[in-house]
Amino acid sequence: MDLYSLTLREAGELLAKKQVSSLELTSATLEHIHRTDASIRAFVTVSDETALAQARQADERRRRGEMVTPLTGIPFAVKDCISTKGVRTTCSSRILENYLPPYNATVIARLAEAGAVLIGKHNMDEFGMGSSCENSAFFNTHNPWDLERVPGGSSGGSAAAVAARMGTFALGEDTGGSIRMPAGFCNVTGLKTTYGRVSRYGLIALVSSFDSIGPMAQDAYDCASVLQVIAGKDPHDATSLSAPVPDYLKDITQPVKGFRVGIPKEYFQAGMEAGVESSIREAIRKLGELGMEIQEVSLPHTKYGLPVYYLILFAEASANLARFDGTRFGLSVSEGAENVIDLYLQTRREGFGAEVRRRIMLGAYVLSAGYYDAYYLKAQKVRTLLRQDFENAFEKVDVLVAPTCPTTAFKLGEKTADPLAMYLSDIYVVATNPAGVPALSVPCGFSNGMPVGMQLIGKHLSEDLLLRLGHAYQSVTDWHKMRPGMIQ
Amino acid sequence: MSVYEPVIGLEIHAELLTHSKMFCGCSAAYAQAPEPNTFICPVCTALPGAMPVVNEKAVEHAILVGLALNCTINEMNQFARKNYFYPDLPKGYQISQYDLPLASNGFLDIPDESGGGVQRIRVRRAHLEEDTAKLSHEGDHALVDYNRAGVPLLEIVSEPDMHSVESVLAYATRVRAILRYLGVNSGDMEKGVLRFEANVSVRPTGSSELRTRTEIKNLNSFRALTRATAYEIQRQTQLYENGGEVIQVTLGWDDLRGITVSQRSKEEAHDYRYFPEPDLPPLEISRTRVEELRTRLPELPEAKSLRFLQEFGLTVKEAALLTSEKSLADYFERTVALSKSPAKTINNWISGEFLRYVNDLGLDLDGLPVPPENLAELVDLATGKVINDNSAKAVLKEMFQTGQSPKQIVEAKNLAQVSDEGYLEGIVTRVLADNPKEVASYLAGKETVFQWMMGQVARLTKGKADPQVTRQLLLQGLEKARKS
Numbered sequence: 017m018d019l020y021s022l023t024l025r026e027a028g029e030l031l032a033k034k035q036v037s038s039l040e041l042t043s044a045t046l047e048h049i050h051r052t053d054a055s056i057r058a059f060v061t062v063s064d065e066t067a068l069a070q071a072r073q074a075d076e077r078r079r080r081g082e083m084v085t086p087l088t089g090i091p092f093a094v095k096d097c098i099s100t101k102g103v104r105t106t107c108s109s110r111i112l113e114n115y116l117p118p119y120n121a122t123v124i125a126r127l128a129e130a131g132a133v134l135i136g137k138h139n140m141d142e143f144g145m146g147s148s149c150e151n152s153a154f155f156n157t158h159n160p161w162d163l164e165r166v167p168g169g170s171s172g173g174s175a176a177a178v179a180a181r182m183g184t185f186a187l188g189e190d191t192g193g194s195i196r197m198p199a200g201f202c203n204v205t206g207l208k209t210t211y212g213r214v215s216r217y218g219l220i221a222l223v224s225s226f227d228s229i230g231p232m233a234q235d236a237y238d239c240a241s242v243l244q245v246i247a248g249k250d251p252h253d254a255t256s257l258s259a260p261v262p263d264y265l266k267d268i269t270q271p272v273k274g275f276r277v278g279i280p281k282e283y284f285q286a287g288m289e290a291g292v293e294s295s296i297r298e299a300i301r302k303l304g305e306l307g308m309e310i311q312e313v314s315l316p317h318t319k320y321g322l323p324v325y326y327l328i329l330f331a332e333a334s335a336n337l338a339r340f341d342g343t344r345f346g347l348s349v350s351e352g353a354e355n356v357i358d359l360y361l362q363t364r365r366e367g368f369g370a371e372v373r374r375r376i377m378l379g380a381y382v383l384s385a386g387y388y389d390a391y392y393l394k395a396q397k398v399r400t401l402l403r404q405d406f407e408n409a410f411e412k413v414d415v416l417v418a419p420t421c422p423t424t425a426f427k428l429g430e431k432t433a434d435p436l437a438m439y440l441s442d443i444y445v446v447a448t449n450p451a452g453v454p455a456l457s458v459p460c461g462f463s464n465g466m467p468v469g470m471q472l473i474g475k476h477l478s479e480d481l482l483l484r485l486g487h488a489y490q491s492v493t494d495w496h497k498m499r500p501g502m503i504q
Numbered sequence: 505m506s507v508y509e510p511v512i513g514l515e516i517h518a519e520l521l522t523h524s525k526m527f528c529g530c531s532a533a534y535a536q537a538p539e540p541n542t543f544i545c546p547v548c549t550a551l552p553g554a555m556p557v558v559n560e561k562a563v564e565h566a567i568l569v570g571l572a573l574n575c576t577i578n579e580m581n582q583f584a585r586k587n588y589f590y591p592d593l594p595k596g597y598q599i600s601q602y603d604l605p606l607a608s609n610g611f612l613d614i615p616d617e618s619g620g621g622v623q624r625i626r627v628r629r630a631h632l633e634e635d636t637a638k639l640s641h642e643g644d645h646a647l648v649d650y651n652r653a654g655v656p657l658l659e660i661v662s663e664p665d666m667h668s669v670e671s672v673l674a675y676a677t678r679v680r681a682i683l684r685y686l687g688v689n690s691g692d693m694e695k696g697v698l699r700f701e702a703n704v705s706v707r708p709t710g711s712s713e714l715r716t717r718t719e720i721k722n723l724n725s726f727r728a729l730t731r732a733t734a735y736e737i738q739r740q741t742q743l744y745e746n747g748g749e750v751i752q753v754t755l756g757w758d759d760l761r762g763i764t765v766s767q768r769s770k771e772e773a774h775d776y777r778y779f780p781e782p783d784l785p786p787l788e789i790s791r792t793r794v795e796e797l798r799t800r801l802p803e804l805p806e807a808k809s810l811r812f813l814q815e816f817g818l819t820v821k822e823a824a825l826l827t828s829e830k831s832l833a834d835y836f837e838r839t840v841a842l843s844k845s846p847a848k849t850i851n852n853w854i855s856g857e858f859l860r861y862v863n864d865l866g867l868d869l870d871g872l873p874v875p876p877e878n879l880a881e882l883v884d885l886a887t888g889k890v891i892n893d894n895s896a897k898a899v900l901k902e903m904f905q906t907g908q909s910p911k912q913i914v915e916a917k918n919l920a921q922v923s924d925e926g927y928l929e930g931i932v933t934r935v936l937a938d939n940p941k942e943v944a945s946y947l948a949g950k951e952t953v954f955q956w957m958m959g960q961v962a963r964l965t966k967g968k969a970d971p972q973v974t975r976q977l978l979l980q981g982l983e984k985a986r987k988s
Contacts, residue, residue, distance in 0.1 A: 099552065112552065117546075117552070118551070119551070121553060216553075220553045223782075252557060253555050254783065254784050255784070255785055331779055334777075335587055337596075338597055339596050344594065345551060345552070380587075380777065384777055385777075388779070
């Protein structure tokens with residue numbers, strides 16, 4: 017078997033038994049990337065040199081028996097909105113094309129401390145604004161299952177990379193489905209964590225009150241291993257939660273009999289692709305076979321999910337992106353500028369793509385005097401209703417199950433002309449972020465040859481349960497082991 | 505009485521004396537920075553991904569100020585983003601507070617215009633925010649120094665309750681004194697740690713309407729504050745008198761020309777698009793924390809001033825001066841405690857000669873060359889008539905110059921006052937005998953010659969003659985001469 021296609025768990029065992037070194041594993045992965053990524057284009061940056069140096073260090077740590085963790089020597093890459101010291105961090109935007117952060121995001125620091133090996137940065141929709149990776153300012157990423165199709169977004173590069181086994185795991189970032197939706201499109205397992213469970217320090221913010229970093233990997237078990245390292249209170253992030261971090265692997269193999277599964281009826285209405293629905297129904301039957309109790313529940317405010325999500329996104333993003341002004345870092349277009357306003361306008365006009373500019377303008381609008389109450393404040397009130405929907409549902413059930421996306425991956429260019437159609441592909445994933453709850457997307461079948469994802473949504477801080485259910489499902493199914501034809 | 509009455513509200517921006525900045529661990533002592541852009545980090549330069557964390561010490565300082573200004577300290581606090589683009593604002597928004605400020609609905613009683621009573625100025629709110637970077641302009645470009653960016657600021661907003669420049673000055677001075685009493689601001693106006701904005705309107709006297717106001721920004725000294733306010737009152741009054749209208753504008757103060765200048769009109773005003781800061785959870789301040797901090801409040805200028813009136817029999821004005829600085833009030837009280845002389849006398853010394861030397865020499869009240877024990881000793885020497893007042897003043901000067909005790913100086917210079925009547929009588933007799941013409945003119949009714957004779961005695965005794973004894977003896981001698 018090829019080293020690069022091992023799961024984290026498998027690779028970890030070989031490393032622990034010293035049957036393979038991190039240098040071998042990392043080199044094999046880098047070679048695979050250089051062979052494969054030309055057609056997929058999941059990476060904005062591949063950091064061969066630093067990766068190999070870190071791999072050597074990991075091997076040295078293991079040789080000395082110092083601070084060895086399950087992640088020591090494991091190669092990974094992250095979505096390019098996560099700051100990596102000295103490694104270009106672009107958000108797939110012209111405005112940050114050559115930006116080298118002088119500091120590491122907390123998640124990167126924690127992974128480095130655990131001995132994981134950073135191999136590169138993944139393409140994404142610019143600043144996370146998009147659902148197909150087509151809003152990257154640099155290039156499109158292709159779905160490894162069909163290169164004419166999108167990988168989903170905005171963590172499309174991360175999903176495509178894991179699907180094509182270019183890196184043992186990835187960190188994605190989910191603002192309104194950005195981990196789960198591409199995970200579903202690319203047949204990988206992705207966890208959107210509870211808001212605040214994982215530090216956002218160093219994550220280039222899209223929506224500060226939604227953004228959640230989470231692991232993407234071949235299966236739930238691997239996601240648990242990664243979450244173990246990145247979860248927990250961070251003094252640099254005031255919104256990170258101080259709740260103790262459980263041992264996510266401790267009960268992951270325990271039976272799941274008796275857990276109550278809710279099927280939100282609002283998620284099974286018009287617009288779902290037939291093959292997606294049949295895959296989900298089949299998966300739900302499988303959960304029943306595992307002894308879980310299935311019942312229908314209602315999330316009555318579901319239809320307000322998208323407008324609430326977008327109104328708050330516009331508002332927060334417009335402020336979060338104000339710092340990109342061409343004065344301290346990143347792109348600075350000063351030629352011909354007569355004053356500082358010219359500098360701002362030129363830099364931001366050339367530095368930001370169309371979708372980013374559209375959302376900044378909408379954000380300034382919904383926050384402006386006279387409109388604030390009607391848009392931003394109203395959205396915040398409805399956000400409370402969305403949260404209550406979940407709270408009410410979780411009084412009856414332990415977990416909600418729904419499709420990750422109403423369709424499978426669409427073709428490149430299919431929806432770029434119609435932003436509203438693009439927004440609709442996130443209809444099942446957006447409501448969790450305003451509510452702050454965690455959700456896991458797992459592969460659950462195929463429709464017309466393209467992967468289908470199922471998401472398990474839990475109450476706050478129920479990552480351990482979601483991972484356990486995901487693992488139980490993956491113990492009796494093989495969908496997550498399926499690999500795209502191009503890398504078999 | 506003037507036909508128009510000014511209506512003035514004040515915003516005071518006070519930097520809080522904390523070790524670190526408002527939202528990061530960088531040193532807040534930017535004035536001590538060795539070079540521009542050395543006290544900076546990803547947070548205060550707004551690098552992508554950096555996040556703010558609230559400085560608890562700044563919160564504590566703000567609560568203390570809120571309590572000192574008789575405010576309600578709000579249990580639920582929320583930071584907000586105030587959005588605007590400017591090169592001194594790295595994030596493109598300032599983290600401030602908007603609809604849920606830390607403190608609200610307070611008041612401050614200040615001496616009224618007569619100086620005899622008090623007037624109440626309501627404090628609308630006090631909220632926490634962060635300072636901006638410092639811009640310096642060089643030729644066709646500007647340089648930005650982020651050392652100051654993110655330094656904690658407390659904005660204290662009064663209601664428009666002031667109706668004279670004197671009240672504005674009294675209020676501003678008292679707020680500064682309170683900040684210094686609490687140790688939360690150095691009060692060092694030259695360093696810009698305290699900045700004012702005045703909202704000014706005028707209305708017909710006796711009316712209670714609020715007319716269009718103008719806002720004068722960036723007043724960095726008491727002098728600028730009073731001059732700009734006075735100018736603006738006069739400008740608006742003249743406008744109305746000439747049948748004009750006041751337009752709502754933001755003004756700057758041109759100190760050189762002594763005029764206010766329009767910076768932007770209402771139409772050009774910023775829409776700051778405030779919304780709750782999502783990077784910071786709401787800040788909850790428990791009752792217990794507030795009450796604990798209340799016990800740590802020192803005696804404040806107002807209470808101290810009142811006590812000085814009662815305890816030491818001082819006037820309102822005298823007490824106000826002594827309590828304007830805690831260190832001065834402390835100095836006064838220590839001197840009183842160490843001295844046998846009346847407090848009133850000590851006040852006269854302190855508010856007179858003593859403060860003159862302190863100010864002339866630019867000294868700090870802490871660590872003076874003249875400790876309270878020495879001043880107490882000096883005042884006692886003077887009240888006990890061991891030295892006369894003129895000598896005492898000379899001794900004080902010497903004390904400031906050398907740091908010696910008054911007794912040392914009096915001994916070394918042989919300044920002890922001569923009150924021995926027998927000795928002084930001989931001198932007086934000699935003066936009268938040596939100056940028959942002056943004696944004659946005195947007896948003829950020219951009484952001013954008397955002072956000249958006093959001077960002659962002082963000259964012959966090298967200034968040590970007890971003036972009262974001298975006066976007595978001179979009068980007796982002259983009376984004798986009249987009869988003979």
